[in-house]
Amino acid sequence: MTATFSSESRLRSPRNSYYLVIGLVLILGLSLFLKNCTIEKVATIVAFVILIVSATVFIEIEREIKFNRLLLLQLGIVICYLLLFTYWLSLSVNLMELIALIEKFVTPNALLKIVAGAIGVAVFEEVMFRRFLLDFLRKGMSTKWAIFWSSFAFFFLHFTFNPFLFLSGVFYANLALRFRSLIVVILLHAFYNIIGYLSKVKSLQVSHLGDSLTASQWLVGSNTITDMIFMGVLTLYIAGMWIFKKVKASKREYTVEVVKVVRE
Secondary structure, rough: OOOOOOOOOOOOOOHHHHHHHHHHHHHHHHHHHHHHHHOOHHHHHHHHHHHHHHHHHHHOOOOOOOOOOOHHHHHHHHHHHHHHHHHHHHHHHOHHHHHHHHHHHHOHHHHHHHHHHHHHHHHHHHHHHHHHHHHHHOOOOOOOHHHHHHHHHHHHOOOOHHHHHHHHHHHHHHHHHHOOOHHHHHHHHHEEEHHHHHOOOHHHHEEOOOOOHHHHHHHHHHHHHHHOOOOOHHHHHHHHHHHHHHHHHHHHHHHHHHHHHHOO
C-alpha cells in the first residue's frame, strides 16, 4: 500500500487534538458504563450521549471529506456488504421470521443501547488503531509493518485468542489507507458490532430457525462469512494490483532496453 494517510493534516491544532481525545475518553467510559448499566432510564440517556459524542468525533475526523468518487466508492462498499449479508442470510433462514423474532425479543430501548454501543466502540477503535497508532507506526517503519503491528495490537488488546480479529485489523487498515478516510471502516465495523451485540440477546440465543441453529448463530455466521468474503476480495485486489505494477514495470524496462539497442 502506498497511499498516504496523515492524521496531522486533519488535526489542525493542539486544541482540536485535545477535544478529540476528550471525546474518545467519553466514548470509552460511557460505553463501559452502558454495558454494565441496569437502570433503563439512565441507560437510554447514556446511549443518546454516546451517539452524539461519536457523531461529533466522526465529523471532526472526516471534516475535510468531499462528495467525490472516493466517498461514493466507500458508501458503495458498505451497501454491498449489507446486501451480501442479507442475501447470504436469506439463503439459510426465513428473513421475515427472523425479523419477527427480533421485534419480539428486542425492545426499542435495548436496540438503542445495542446501536449506540456498537457505533461508539467502532468509532473509538478505528480512530485509535487505524488513525493514531497506524500513523505513529508509519513514521518509524514501512507501511506493511505498521499495518501488521497495529493489527496485532488490535487483536491483543481484545484479550481473546481470535485470529479473525487480527485479519480484521489488516482488512480495516488497508481500507483506511486506500481511501485516506475512516468512513468505510467505521461503518463496516459498526455494522459488524451491531450484529454481534444483537446475537448476544438471550432470547435469540435459544430461538431456533431452520433445523438446528439458533437465530443468534445464523446472524453471527452470516456476518463472519460476509466479512471473510470482503477480506478475500480485498486480498485478490491487492495481489492483482501488485502483479499489474510488476508487469508494467517489466514492460517499461524492456522498452527502455529495446530503445537502447536500436539507438546503438
